[in-house]
Amino acid sequence: MTPKENKENNNDGAFFLRAKPVDIQTGHPWEVIIHYEDGKTYDIRAGDELTLKWGQKKTEVGVNISKNIIKPGEIGLLQDILDKFNIPEGAVVELKLAPLASSLVCIQKKLVGRHLSYESIRAIISDIVNYHLDDVQIAFFVASAFMKNGFSNEEIYYMTKAMAETGEMLHWDGIVADKHSIGGVPGNRTTPLVVSIISSLGIKIPKTSSRAITSEAGTADVMEAVCAVEFNIPQIKEIVDQTNACLIWGGALKLAPADDRILKVSYELGIEPYSKIVTSIMAKKVAMGATHLVIDIPIGPGLKMHKMQEALKMKNIFEYLAKKFNIKINVVIEEILGPVGRGIGPALEIRDILRVLSQADNRPLDLERRAVKLAGNLLELTNKAKKGAGETMAREQLKNGEALAQFRKIVAAQGGDGNLSESSIKIGEQSYEVKSATSGIVKNIDNLKLIRLVRLLGSPITKEGGVYLNKVLGEKVEVGETLFTLYTTGEQRLTLTINELAKNQPYLIV
Amino acid sequence: MTPKENKENNNDGAFFLRAKPVDIQTGHPWEVIIHYEDGKTYDIRAGDELTLKWGQKKTEVGVNISKNIIKPGEIGLLQDILDKFNIPEGAVVELKLAPLASSLVCIQKKLVGRHLSYESIRAIISDIVNYHLDDVQIAFFVASAFMKNGFSNEEIYYMTKAMAETGEMLHWDGIVADKHSIGGVPGNRTTPLVVSIISSLGIKIPKTSSRAITSEAGTADVMEAVCAVEFNIPQIKEIVDQTNACLIWGGALKLAPADDRILKVSYELGIEPYSKIVTSIMAKKVAMGATHLVIDIPIGPGLKMHKMQEALKMKNIFEYLAKKFNIKINVVIEEILGPVGRGIGPALEIRDILRVLSQADNRPLDLERRAVKLAGNLLELTNKAKKGAGETMAREQLKNGEALAQFRKIVAAQGGDGNLSESSIKIGEQSYEVKSATSGIVKNIDNLKLIRLVRLLGSPITKEGGVYLNKVLGEKVEVGETLFTLYTTGEQRLTLTINELAKNQPYLIV
Incomplete structure (x- = not known):
């Protein structure tokens, strides 16, 4: 028995609070606020997880505690959950300390090197999609893929299948x-x-x-x-x-929605296992x-x-x-x-x-x-x-x-101009030509440095921002010729990028 | 380069907001609220991490977005961070997209099976203590301990040493x-x-x-x-x-504070690697x-x-x-x-x-x-x-x-009654004797079932709640004799526990 299960049993019965919308968007899904006094009454602390039920709908939520934002008897529902469930103000929701996701046992097994069946992997992926596993638990699952002999090909297949099947699936006739x-x-x-x-x-x-x-x-x-x-x-x-x-x-659809959550935790680590990249695609x-x-x-x-x-x-x-x-x-x-x-x-x-x-x-x-x-x-x-x-x-x-x-x-x-042509594309009106200080051949253009400049110029949010390569790999350059041109919409961004150039020049001329 | 680093470079400059206390306690440390408009201006989304600086103090914070709770130009500081930093209302704090913790590279290495030096482990532990690593990143670190040959004895030593040294340390003369x-x-x-x-x-x-x-x-x-x-x-x-x-x-002190954060993520998994238990102690x-x-x-x-x-x-x-x-x-x-x-x-x-x-x-x-x-x-x-x-x-x-x-x-x-004796201890006034339906020998008392009952009776919060074992292992029991007695303070808890007995009887009489 784990501590979490213990705690659940300590509060066998559910309790009920009245919904109150709270205008906060958290980025980590499903947060609620309960009053300090209710926390004491039901032995719920900040950071605990609750199962919230409203009619047929059911999800797990993280608990925040406040003395002022909401009143005793109320539960503050944050933006993300409101967007999904549309629970009206004053609706009575049922709450209960969340049990451990049943698929957690499968993640534990995988972490100690065991092979998982399709049913186990499907349970994990399904619990990810339905928010029965939180980011930390997903991280343990992703971590298991890094281990030597982490996932067999068969397990990768199970995972891919489960990920596809737990989301929307499109069907077409013939070749796609x-x-x-x-x-x-x-x-x-x-x-x-x-x-x-x-x-x-x-x-x-x-x-x-x-x-x-x-x-x-x-x-x-x-x-x-x-x-x-x-x-x-x-x-x-x-x-x-x-x-x-x-x-x-693709993100607007619900194709393989488990992937978005898995991607989020992999992103926090900064590297991904191969199996994850392939499965995701x-x-x-x-x-x-x-x-x-x-x-x-x-x-x-x-x-x-x-x-x-x-x-x-x-x-x-x-x-x-x-x-x-x-x-x-x-x-x-x-x-x-x-x-x-x-x-x-x-x-x-x-x-x-x-x-x-x-x-x-x-x-x-x-x-x-x-x-x-x-x-x-x-x-x-x-x-x-x-x-x-x-x-x-x-x-x-x-x-x-x-x-x-x-x-x-x-x-x-898709709602755009069906007559568009090269000349109808608007490019940022702020521009700056970067000239070559030497003559020679463009020997290298550093992708990472280039991406950094383009991002500084506002891409991808500022559509008109970016870099145009006047010279590409292998081309000859004379002193004073334009190597590349910066484009953006605001003077400030342009200055910022020009300053960055002192540290990060993507071109190598030899 | 990872996406997170990219983003940081996209916002090279810091920005400034005025502090406003918000009465919410989250359980996950260091949350702030910024206004929707500021989020747009600085390209900050809910769930992003920022480095917050106030004078010499510096920490990382998770971002929440709101349109109403606070005004543009303000930053809502939640209870946990206020408790630690005491930032007064109206103080101007400096913010910047948080870079990836430098120790994350060490966690990545450990996950792919490499041996870490003391400096690397110390960097990880120090980033845990200083909130430069979040729970998901800590989970990846904990996960690496499950791998075959996860941590060598030497690495366990490094970890123990780093955990002790990154917190308060007490010194005494002679034998302790x-x-x-x-x-x-x-x-x-x-x-x-x-x-x-x-x-x-x-x-x-x-x-x-x-x-x-x-x-x-x-x-x-x-x-x-x-x-x-x-x-x-x-x-x-x-x-x-x-x-x-x-x-x-011990929890009131700051002894090996990294351990509390590591414990929290292990608790989410439900199992701990041995090396973690030993290191922690x-x-x-x-x-x-x-x-x-x-x-x-x-x-x-x-x-x-x-x-x-x-x-x-x-x-x-x-x-x-x-x-x-x-x-x-x-x-x-x-x-x-x-x-x-x-x-x-x-x-x-x-x-x-x-x-x-x-x-x-x-x-x-x-x-x-x-x-x-x-x-x-x-x-x-x-x-x-x-x-x-x-x-x-x-x-x-x-x-x-x-x-x-x-x-x-x-x-x-420690501020208690220096004359206390057995008779001065107050036991819950609500009680219930559980009688034996059979006669025989107490062959087994199930620890997990017993713990469940004691928790239902309010322990450890209700000090007077618990179970008294009238009969212990190996003792003889007659029909109708009391096996054990339930004690608690409230009638409701007692009823709840008596109902639980129907499902979970910890005694085995043979």
């Missing part, structure tokens, strides 16, 4: 293509290009993306510069019906109903994956899972030095994308090459193109303008 | 005796007896104890039935000067300045330690650490079936203790035997008694009344 890049390369915005190419050929590709995590902006942040990215499932169905595609933020693909999938793993200094060996390990897990879920998969590993494309930051990246789609002379050829490669791969995987003919087919869709037309159609379906 | 029981045995209240015996012989034994964790009551809870147990260090020095001893709550002993120590490890069903093998493992770690810290140690392992003594609950246990001290006919002989054994051990360890003569010397202090006089002296020094 998808692509995913393991992030970290600035400007590597191939997704809108791949999606436009693939869907212009009549293949369904409903694409959910993330916002910035480790990069300067996520695909969702970038698309948001030109259209909405938050939709519910019926709206997504409609967009896909119209265009064969969508380019939306695959669970969302399974939930999204993907049948054909290309995974892009860029490797290089400053990226999520540093070494070929790590990437190959990850590839193996992806292929194992894809087989289990009956998804056709292609994992592409490519070494990437420096950024891809010239624009870094939402608006600047969309401008690059439109330059590629309109085949402008000043389009970034490296971005085009990567997008064509991934799209070609996906075309071959879906048997739309013969083996070896995928890239030619993909490139043709760029040349004949169909990919551009398709991109505009998607933007319009 | 101490004893510690690994808990879980109901009624096993040997500490007040051992302390009285030892100190009556002129040996210093400043004893700190815990409150109830897994048991029905801790020694601190029990002593609180007859005197105060919370003192600061100068007060403790004074009590020890007067009596050679003290019997106080030894760090407090080192901080308390102990030179001679007897550790009592009871093993048995329903106790913290179930098997001899586990207890021996623990004994080895204790002995290793004691050698490192130059503490003379004796680890006593004894199998215990059922409870010890007859009274279970603070007042009932103090009554048992006074019965032993006054050598009353109805004193619990098993409690006496265990106390004499441990005290004898300690007398031999400190060379007060010759090898083999310790128990006789201890027993003599009971017989000649010096231990009783000494106990009264300690109680008086």
Whole structure:
């Protein structure tokens, strides 16, 4: 018996308090405030966990104590719980000291190195989704994945399946293509290009993306510069019906919702186990109903994956899972030095994308090459193109303008301007050209330093902020020539970034 | 680079808000509330962590967001932080997005199986004490102790040393005796007896104890039935000067304060690694300045330690650490079936203790035997008694009344009644005798079920609540004879407990 169970038994009966909304948003879910006197009466202390019941709804909440904010007999409900449950003021809620989540025993087992059954893993994931496990308990679960022989392939499969099945799941007819890049390369915005190419050929590709995590902006942040990215499932169905595609933020849906909570605690640690990264991606693909999938793993200094060996390990897990879920998969590993494309930051990246789609002379050829490669791969995987003919087919869709037309159609379906072009993209009016002090060749562009600058310029929140690379890797530079240009909306941010340049110059000229 | 670092760099400059006290106690330390508008201005979200600076004082705080509780430009400071820092209303505090704790890298290393240096472990422990690591991050650290070859003996030593040194440390002249029981045995209240015996012989034994964790009551809870147990260090020095001893709550001091935070997250998991239990005990002993120590490890069903093998493992770690810290140690392992003594609950246990001290006919002989054994051990360890003569010397202090006089002296020094006797102890006026339905021998008393009943009767908060065992293990029972008696203060609690009896009868009569 644990202390927590003891305490529960000490308060066998439930007690009742009247709801009172309190306008505080906490970031850690489900906090309530009870009065000091009630705390004494029911032997509840600050930091305890209670099970709160209101009608059929039930959740666990953390307890705060106050003498003034609320009165005895009341329970202050904070914003996050109100948003979810809509409990009206004065409603009577039932409270009870929370028992330990039953799946905690499974986490304990995993921590001491035992193999878990599907039922056990499903119980853990389900308790995560339903807030029966708190962040500390989830951290113990994530920690178990770091251990030698932490999770077997079978357990990774169980976890992926459970994560997908405890959230929303989409179903489509026929082929559903998808692509995913393991992030970290600035400007590597191939997704809108791949999606436009693939869907212009009549293949369904409903694409959910993330916002910035480790990069300067996520695909969702970038698309948001030109259209909405938050939709519910019926709206997504409609967009896909119209265009064969969508380019939306996955976070607004409830796809594999356990992942968000797991991500939050991994983020606190600062590193993730491989198995977690793969599970997280695959669970969302399974939930999204993907049948054909290309995974892009860029490797290089400053990226999520540093070494070929790590990437190959990850590839193996992806292929194992894809087989289990009956998804056709292609994992592409490519070494990437420096950024891809010239624009870094939402608006600047969309401008690059439109330059590629309109085949402008000043389009970034490296971005085009990567997008064509991934799209070609996906075309071959879906048997739309013969083996070896995928890239030619993909490139043709760029040349004949169909990919551009398709991109505009998607933007319009998502509430944006269906006639947008390179020149209609607004770039930050505050700018500063960084000149080269030496002449030579651009030998290196440090991804991490570059991302830092782009963030300082306001990306991804300030859509117009970012860096444009006037010179890219391998190009010749003369003294006084512009290396790169800073863009943002406020003078203060610009000054801040210029000052940062003294410490962090991303270019190496040799 | 991790996302969190990114974000910090995105907000290089600090910002300033005016302090406003908010009457909420959270249980998770250091929460603040900022206004929604300020959150937007400074790109701070609910759940973010900030470094708060006020003069020379500095801490990390979790962010809550509100539109009404406070105004723009203000920062709501919750009770826990106000209690520590005493920041006056209207004071201007400096805020900044908190960087990742530098010791987090050490936790990451430990999680992937690396050996840590003293400097690394010290950095982790120091960041725990100073709230630079949050509960989730501490959970990852605790989790690493579960791994195969998780912590080497050397790392356990480093951890113990760092835990002791990051808190208050007491220094005394000469021999400082101490004893510690690994808990879980109901009624096993040997500490007040051992302390009285030892100190009556002129040996210093400043004893700190815990409150109830897994048991029905801790020694601190029990002593609180007859005197105060919370003192600061100068007060403790004074009590020890007067009596050679003290019997106080350790939690009121700042001995090895990292342990409290680590305990909190282990408690959320529900199990602890051995290394954690030993480290936790030894760090407090080192901080308390102990030179001679007897550790009592009871093993048995329903106790913290179930098997001899586990207890021996623990004994080895204790002995290793004691050698490192130059503490003379004796680890006593004894199998215990059922409870010890007859009274279970603070007042009932103090009554048992006074019965032993006054050598009353109805004193619990098993409690006496265990106390004499441990005290004898300690007398031999400190060379007060010759090898083999310790128990006789201890027993003599009971017989000649010096231990009783000494106990009264300690109680008086801690603000209690220096003339207290068995009859002056108040027992709950609500009582209920549980009769036997069969005749036979008391074959088993289930510790966990017994603890549950005692807790239901209000222990440890209701000092007068508890169970008195009219029959103990091995005794003969006739039909209708009283097996045990419930005591408490309120009728409701009594009824609740009587109802519980239908499900949980701790006695087995065969």
